[in-house]
Amino acid sequence: MACTRRAIVIRGERWGWLHVIHSSDALLRTDQHAIDRTADVIAISVLSAREVGAQAAQRENALVNRLLLGDISGDSFITRALRLGKDLRGRPLLAVCAVKEATTGRLDQERLVDACRAAALPAVVADIGDHVMAIVGLARSQDEQQLAERLSSEELRSGVSRTCPSAELSTAIRQARSAASVAASRAGREVVRFDDMGLLRLLVSLSEGPELANYVDDELGTLLRHDADSSHPLLPTLRAFLENEGNKSKTAEQLFIQRRTLYYRLERLNTLLRRSLDESEVRQGLAFALRGLDLLRRGRDSAVQPRV
Structure with a gap:
């Protein structure tokens, strides 16, 4: 047996290979011509599928952005989505807002499409700037x-928003974007449900104006300015101390320092913050401010950064 192969070339780049298994006899010229034509047909088909996919993505982008702008109602969105082959009728809906990542791999929109497809859920997916958005239709309680x-x-x-009917899609979109801003503020790649945000809902709401930035500055401003000019920043010590609920032994162990060193740092923090970290109310207020700082620093939906 022998194998003859032809490159499948799309727009000047090799996309793949066509392999033809045949007897060891040399192929006739007509057979070679047929292989060449088949490789060309495959290339044309792949290119056409890509163009069709790109056009469909553009239509989905336009539809979701019209919903975001308030040009169409939720019910109208469902009707128009059906014309694009996405049947969301009669299903509980939820909005998913994914943060765009600076990666060299697949596009975030493609990854979101693949996630919805792998879950066997119909979805309209769109690029909305710093995020990609999906309006997803559920069928069963475990789908979410x-x-x-x-x-x-x-x-x-x-x-991820709460589930909702089509008339409440605008609310679901707001919920998904709020949850996405929290996900963006965290180091890991997490999926944050709006219902699990708790107090962070208030932080996200405050971050849309100057209130949160002002609060962070009032609570942490002197510390942040100290760390900006110091080769020995104290913010990591404060963060560890609060994460361990004021337990000094656990904090020293987490930071890999001696307790004597920790006591010195805590005294410096008390002086800078002009409060005692031994007081639970002080720790609660600072923990709230740290969450706000993380949201402002890394949350892509935040319009105001803290004054440092």
């Missing part, structure tokens, strides 16, 4: 959990 697992497997840092 399965989708979250797929989002995690795709390593999409995402926010």
